[in-house]
Amino acid sequence: MPRKPEILKVTKVAESRLFHVEALDLRFSNGAERRFERLALRGRGAVMVVALDEEMNVQLIREYAAGLHDYVLTLPKGLIDPGEDSLQAANRELQEEVGFGAREMVMLKNLSSAPNYMGHSIDVILARDLYPSKLEGDEPEPLERVPWPLSRLEELILRDDFSEGRAIAALYLARHWLENENC
The missing domain is CATH 2.40.50 (OB fold (Dihydrolipoamide Acetyltransferase, E2P))
Structure with a gap:
């Protein structure tokens, strides 16, 4: 090396x-x-949540993306607040952005974006055993929750309004983990 x-x-x-x-x-x-x-790296990091309901629907959100000046479908995500670990932050973000908490959370992987130019990374968290729970978030407008069957992942990835590379990677990581969970 x-x-x-x-x-x-x-x-x-x-x-x-x-x-x-x-x-x-x-x-x-x-x-x-x-x-x-x-x-440069700032703060304590960030989380992205692959939240699955009992029917194996991924809980997506539609939110405004300033970088694209458009609305996009993506996964719930956010910064890790002081005093939180990534699982606590993921559960908080899920409650703020989707209106569900999770009883089961699994850290899947830490992903980087453009590591040649950024020190930022995001922890991908799988959340299951969801229950209704809403926390007040910092979004400027209500987010639309869009449940999507994980079994239709390839169809989702072909949509023009679902293009965030980290979200695509997170969904493939979650699907792979679930396929190998009972091995």
């Missing part, structure tokens, strides 16, 4: 309420020096 490059200098380039951009001056093991920019 290659040796990590030496960090020569870290410089803050820009900062907003959500993002912290920094430049990294690096020296690689062969002596080459380069400057990389990245969105």
Whole structure:
């Protein structure tokens, strides 16, 4: 395995309420020096929830996505708050965004997005044994809950309004885990 490059200098380039951009001056093991920019890791991480009801319907939400300036179907997700672990955060987000809590929660995998440019990652959580429970969230408008049969995953992935790579990966991870659960 290659040796990590030496960090020569870290410089803050820009900062907003959500993002912290920094430049990294690096020296690689062969002596080459380069400057990389990245969105730096902030906070305690995030969670994405694959919530399945008794009929094996995934609980999707339709929400506004500012990056696309459009409404999209996706999985419930959010930041891990102070004092929470990822399972607690997933259960809270599920209650805020879908109106259900879960009695069973399983950590499936930590996923990164564009790791060459971002230090952010998200924990994918499988939630089952759902029960009605609503918490007040921070969304600017009510979210539409859209139950979708997991058995129709390929049809969902072909929809134009379901395109988030992390959500697609999360659903395949959940399906794989469920297929191998009783092995």
